[in-house]
Amino acid sequence: MERVLVLRSLEAPLRKDYPKGYDAIESWLRENDVKVYNYSLARMDGAGRETFHAKVVSCDQETAYVGSSNVTEASLEHSMEMGVILTGKAACDIFEVVQAVIAASNRRL
Incomplete structure (x- = not known):
């Protein structure tokens, strides 16, 4: 099973939205x-x-x-947060969006 993590701002560790804790888990990843992909265009x-x-x-x-x-x-x-599990066409549509994001991202690891 392929495991992929898409983050943002990995190109600039000094940015305030750089993922906190990323440096601590980079070796584990x-x-x-x-x-790991960086989507910041x-x-x-x-x-x-x-x-x-x-x-x-x-x-x-x-x-x-x-x-x-x-x-x-x-x-x-x-x-208060919310999440939903999707199946069928909705899940397939999400999969296609995520694949497009990955294709447009820069690989970090």
Whole structure:
């Protein structure tokens, strides 16, 4: 089973939205053969950048989880978050979007 993690701002560790804790788990990700991609692209209008902010787990083209929760203390302990498990065509559509994001991303690990 292929494991992929798509993050943002990996190109700039000093950015405030650089994934906190990434440096601490980078070797674990490498050892466990997790492919890491950075989706952080210059916007076509030149005003900033586009990032991947979705919270998605796509197991295959038949099942996907889509939710709102960030993996932060505030989100996990103090916010009301929601997620849904999708199957069928909806899961397939999510899979296609995730594949397009990966194709447009820069491989980190």
